[in-house]
Amino acid sequence: MAELVGKAGIYALKQSLQSIKKERNINVTVVCADAATGGNGLGRHHAGYIKKLGADLITTGDCCFFKKDLVESWVPYVIRPANLGSGCSSGKADVNDKDQVPGFGWRVFNIPGTETKAAAAVLLGTNFTRIKADNPFTKLNSLLEKLRTQTSLIVIDFHAWASGEKRTLFAAAAGRCTAVIGSHNRVQTADEEILDGTAVICDAGRTGSTESVGGANIDGRILEYRTGIPDWTREACDKCELQGLIIEADDLGRALSIERIRVPVPDKSGS
Ligand SMILES: [Fe+2]
Helix, strand or coil, rough: CCEEEEEHHHHHHHHHHHHHHHCCCCCCCCECCCEEECCCCCHHHHHHHHHHCCEEEEEECCCCCCHHHHHHHCCCCEEECCCCCCCCCCCCCCCCCCCCCCEEEEEEEEEECCCEEEEEEECCCCCCCCCCCCCHHHHHHHHHHHHHHCCCCEEEEEEEHHHHHHHHHHHHHHHCCCCCECCCCCCCCCCCCECEEEEEECCCCEEEEEECCCCCHHHHHHHHHHHHHCCCCCCCCCEEEEEEEEEEECCCEEEEEEEEEEEEECCCCCC
């Protein structure tokens, strides 16, 4: 599911996820929640609630360490970018080494109700992102080498600004994993395709208010651009949608189809 933004995003997930999972016979649900708590970052309680609403795994991005409670007490169903922390003092390179930075860069897990394993990972882009990540292209290689020893069903969330960087990473990953899904821009793009068995798209979209700027209040964002003064009351709540993708894959982990979804969610008054 596309990046949840604020309480509107959590509301949209609550209203629609379970029915979509049932109607479309979804086996695994990965939810991007980099902006779920107040439009920036993910708090520990929201992480637990999103899992309860039906997420098997939750991804984050450049805001992965914004909420102290999660940083201090990470949970195994949340992953942060795998290409962080190799510059830390111990010098170890393992992405799941907790001596480096908090959290997990990837997880391998059983698809609910089966013995089949799937894996998900996050990579952070390096163009224009606010925290300095290690090279996502070299990390992609070591990550796939590691994950492919355990499963061929591998989904990567590439959290990045620039479509050029995203499309280049898609080409580098083609034929080596099930999907590479772009996130962070929060605007669903129409460039989805399957490259040698790997489903790709520059941006899965946004789950939350569509009458907004990236999920933020429109007037507040205009004011920010006009004056440079941050608007701290910036969540938008109108015209909510659950956005995301449904990807079908075969037993070898090769993508067969990728479909964009946009599901309008009635507001609390029922309109
Ligand atoms: Fe982000």
